[in-house]
Amino acid sequence: MTGFGARFFDGSSSAPQAATVTLGATGLAIAPGAQEWTYAGLRLLEEVYEGRPARLRSLGAGDARLVVDAPVFLSALEARAPQLRRYDRRGRRIGPAAAGWTAGVAAAIAAIYFGLPAASGPIAAVIPLAWEERLGDTARESFLAQLGKSRRVCEAPEGVAALERLTARLSATMPSRYAWHVDVVDSGEENAVNLPGGYIILLRGLIDRAKSPEAVAGVLAHEMGHGISRHGTKSLIGNLVVQMLLTVFAGDSSRWAGTAADVALRSHSRDAEREADRLGVDMLNRADIRAAPLAAWFRRIAAEPGQAKANDYVSTHPPSAARAQEVEARGTGKGDAMSAEDWKALRAICAEKK
């Protein structure tokens, strides 16, 4: 058997030694030095690509290294040391591999992007109501904690009764699994939130600045629309999945994947707003309540950007002229949301007892 020219590093010094390697009966014979590296103990340092040398180590030889340039050497060696074949990437074409893996990654990303909203629905559907209510209760607590000192829930009895009548009237128009818990919180912010489990919080500022009870009814119906579509629960599930994905990407592309996921969730949440608008207007129509004041409210908020900062509902989903128009076009109700006495009581819901 003819020898192959090689460079040998003994592992204790970096000085290269010219060597000749021959394929023996049980292993590689390295001369000079008369060392033998058994075939079973041979390992490649890295995957070998076309035109690259074979760089070897031996399990028993510590840090010693052997570098052989001749391409036929590795092919001949693999017949005796088949464990090396796994690391032999010569002759594999990069183009098809790149195309294949790209397609695979694209398919995985598409499955997640489109599957996420589709999958969160069924998952949300199997979550028992009791869980969802507990989730909503926790979310409500932390929302109130965020408001800080203005966390007082308003409890003037006439106002609460008026709000309950409005809630019952809207809720009767559309079947849902929830017993709605609607609270007004004493905060000057003009905002409303829907939380899992049928919890809705209206902030006093919304009622204070509403021109009519129909605007309040419209916002309430919109939030109930979110609840019926279970957007809060779904987005919680979506966020969980995104968190999980971020772990997958962590350290590699996490920051960029995070940005992409954020964009995806935002675009889904815009769809959710439209759905809630649609359901809300349906409820107003069935309860025969005018929708125009809700449209007017959208327009006013849009034109009053000072509000945007304090109002996360507005800043993540800016009310647009388009949304106002849609609400106006679809609204068919003609009646009032409540009596003048009820409206007066609702506006005074946060007044302290005399």
Next chain:
Amino acid sequence: MSNSSTESPGGAAAAATPMAAAGILREAGAAPPPMPALVHRVAVEARFGELYVLFMHNLLLSIGTLSLYRFWGRARIRRYLWSRVALGGDAFEYAGTGRELFRGFLAALAIVGFPLIALGLFSDLPGEILIVVVFIVFWLLRHFAKFGAHRYRMSRTHWRGIGGSVDGSAVKYALLGNALDLLLILSLGWTKPWGDTVLLNYRTRRIWVGTVQARSTLRVGGLYGRFALSWLIVGAGFGVVMYLIAENAETVASFDMLFLETVLLYLVLPVIWTLGMGIYNIALLRNAVRAATLGELRFTLDVTGWQLARFRLANYFILIGTVGLGLSYVLLRQVRFAARHLTILGPVESIVLAQREGRRIRSEGLAQYLGLDNF
């Protein structure tokens, strides 16, 4: 291997000084030098297509295995990259394994992750406090993890069979780093040049290649002028951006604030930061490279601040534009950029390094867990 500690590192032919080597550079048109080449560059033989396939393979398998594959994928990518960077005709070698990375991750999970999870489950602390606690713990462990990763990587890097190693204590480094961070905050950033110098010297001086210990004589002198300029530019830039956001929140009607904020925060701020800090960063980098020696080897970095800033911004926008999928390309660009601008002065060909005994360490420690590794 028993005689390794008695061998003297460095070749005998190394009469050259960096001055002499630089002189050769300048007189490139003159007669060829009669001695072996003393000016070396690192050769990069990596190919984008190959690296891209490795990255995509890693990404897809990571998704499929709920991220568990990433440790093995990362080791594979490192093996590829190390093997395609050569000095003096011989490629480097990455001797680490995915199993080691995974083991480090598990250990960190047990030491840091589980206690924090337990704290979240069994304590009555409100969520906001918990987030702050987790943030502080991770922040404090940052330097510790970085040092561990640095030490692990050096110990798994071989050249001509000889491995690197790092002395010193990760705990000490972390204490030093956190103390300097505190000073940085208290001084509104003005201790940064000095702190950077201290940390860089600490790290570099503990690096060994074989039995040769690196030296670093980085000084803070000359850095403060540039830092002041950087500080003022970045400070003014941030001020203007914050003012614009606040101003427009008040006055711009029906404008998509989200869009404006996105442009300012992801486009304008990074540019201001990179260009502003670049004035200082390039000086720090160049000085650090010039102050480091390894036996008879000296190093220079011939890159301007503008080149570096332009390069970094391009990388940033490539990553954003490809939602992270271009990371393989950016990584290759970084390796090539470093190789193009780094000059190694000294008898690379004839240098003889001896293996250092007892240099093995077990794993990378916390870095994998904290997500500090870029690949």
